[in-house]
């Protein structure tokens with residue numbers, strides 16, 4: 032569905048991505064883990080067309096993915112950015128409707144709002160509340176709900192569990208699994224390596240702008256280097 036081939040991205044003279052190749056098949060959950068500064072967010076913003084690559088290519092269903100945000104959005108690729116980026120002075124309902132702005136405005140909008148409420152019942156109770164006054168966890172749910180309203184084919188998540196208490200983080204991870212079950216392919220960048228690998232069909236470990244390790248979620252989870260560096264488990268321990 033999505034192929035990222037030998038991608039290089041610079042910020043001025045700083046090389047943030049150095050020959051990164053990543054692929055996502057339809058229906059998968061693919062996780063990208065790696066330390067701060069590895070280039071995870073840069074990769075996602077490059078897929079979205081915000082960062083312009085200086086080398087390599089991006090492909091979407093066999094077609095070249097142009098580095099133009101509106102073009103990418105029109106292909107059904109959407110992103111839940113880190114730190115949510117909601118419209119704080121708009122209500123929950125208004126934020127959700129903004130998520131549907133690209134599509135045909137018909138009865139399906141209401142139906143999809145119901146789908147979002149099934150994922151996150153709290154949002155129904157908070158419909159009239161300003162987004163800026165929601166708790167961190169509720170804001171993350173709203174950001175995911177807003178992206179869902181665009182009926183994306185592929186949804187990118189940047190650190191969806193960042194700053195959330197464990198129970199809320201688990202709720203967000205469960206929601207991502209249900210979003211995939213409803214037919215949206217998911218690519219996520221995460222610091223919460225264990226959860227991200229556990230639920231991933233495939234995973235990539237990035238380090239200083241490169242892919243260091245890749246495999247199925249289970250393989251990467253079982254990798255001794257990953258266990259030592261990201262899961263705090265010493266070799267030999269189970």
Ligand SMILES: Nc1ncnc2c1ncn2[C@@H]1O[C@H](COP(=O)(O)OP(=O)(O)OP(=O)(O)O)[C@@H](O)[C@H]1O
Pocket residue numbers: 042045046047065066067068069070071072073074222
């Ligand atoms: N706008 C920018 N201008 C200059 N350098 C940047 C910019 N954004 C990111 N970088 C640099 O590019 C590198 C990759 O950053 P990126 O944000 O992609 O990493 P990340 O893996 O998402 O890290 P984190 O886990 O901290 O979110 C870092 O060295 C970072 O300092």
Ligand SMILES: [Mg+2]
Pocket residue numbers: 071072073113189
């Ligand atoms: Mg990041």
